[in-house]
Amino acid sequence: MITSSERTDRDGAPPLTRIFLIEDDPSIVRFVRDALVWRPQWRLVGHADSVSQARDMAVQAAADVYLVDLALPDGRGEEVLQWLASQVPSAELLVFTVFGEESRLVGALQAGATGYVLKGCSVDDLLNAIEQIRHGGAPISPLLARMLLRHFKAAPDHPGEPLSSVPESVSLSDREAEVLRLVARGYVNREIAEQLCISPATVGTHIKNLYRKLSVHSRVQVVRVAQERGLL
Numbered sequence: 590m591i592t593s594s595e596r597t598d599r600d601g602a603p604p605l606t607r608i609f610l611i612e613d614d615p616s617i618v619r620f621v622r623d624a625l626v627w628r629p630q631w632r633l634v635g636h637a638d639s640v641s642q643a644r645d646m647a648v649q650a651a652a653d654v655y656l657v658d659l660a661l662p663d664g665r666g667e668e669v670l671q672w673l674a675s676q677v678p679s680a681e682l683l684v685f686t687v688f689g690e691e692s693r694l695v696g697a698l699q700a701g702a703t704g705y706v707l708k709g710c711s712v713d714d715l716l717n718a719i720e721q722i723r724h725g726g727a728p729i730s731p732l733l734a735r736m737l738l739r740h741f742k743a744a745p746d747h748p749g750e751p752l753s754s755v756p757e758s759v760s761l762s763d764r765e766a767e768v769l770r771l772v773a774r775g776y777v778n779r780e781i782a783e784q785l786c787i788s789p790a791t792v793g794t795h796i797k798n799l800y801r802k803l804s805v806h807s808r809v810q811v812v813r814v815a816q817e818r819g820l821l
Contacts, residue, residue, distance in 0.1 A: 606631045609652035613638040624712045640664035648676050659686040667700045674701025681722045698807035704728040725793030726778045735775045768795040773812045773821050
């Protein structure tokens with residue numbers, strides 16, 4: 590199997606980033622295609638316009654990043670996210686939707702999304718989100734991040750969710766602990782990087798390490814499990 594790090598052009602150019610789009614609005618499909626023109630090393634390797642089509646095509650595309658709309662004609666994007674998270678756990682799942690409600694945001698992150706971008710954003714915003722997620726970040730607007738934080742403060746317990754299978758003893762580095770505290774306060778990667786005087790990519794790496802150590806797949810889960818384990 591070819592990994593993303595091995596996907597290089599014959600002339601030794603940087604690795605390709607393979608993107609698969611799950612979206613039923615033709616105007617959004619055109620927007621994404623036009624945006625990707627600005628990144629020669631990125632390829633749109635497939636497009637599905639429904640849940641059923643995504644199940645038929647998405648895994649075979651072996652994409653690095655899946656862009657997923659939450660409103661599809663035959664179902665909800667959250668079920669696609671959950672399915673992709675189980676089928677291609679190494680891929681990044683970026684929600685691209687019109688829904689900015691707290692319930693959809695939380696549901697998408699719990700389903701496995703690693704980023705959340707609202708439609709109506711600029712080309713640069715979309716490209717930056719994809720670039721950030723490929724460097725280990727979890728792109729989400731400050732407004733949505735703070736909404737997420739309010740959600741946790743208001744409802745810290747979620748009886749319907751299974752607990753993460755985290756070892757009883759979890760060892761975090763000092764820097765990981767610092768990043769965790771700032772994530773829990775609702776800061777996004779760029780803001781964390783500014784506070785700690787490190788790069789956003791480095792912040793993303795620390796967040797990925799937190800995901801791995803706490804056996805979670807989203808910022809929502811990392812804060813919840815950290816609270817359960819007394820790390821916050």
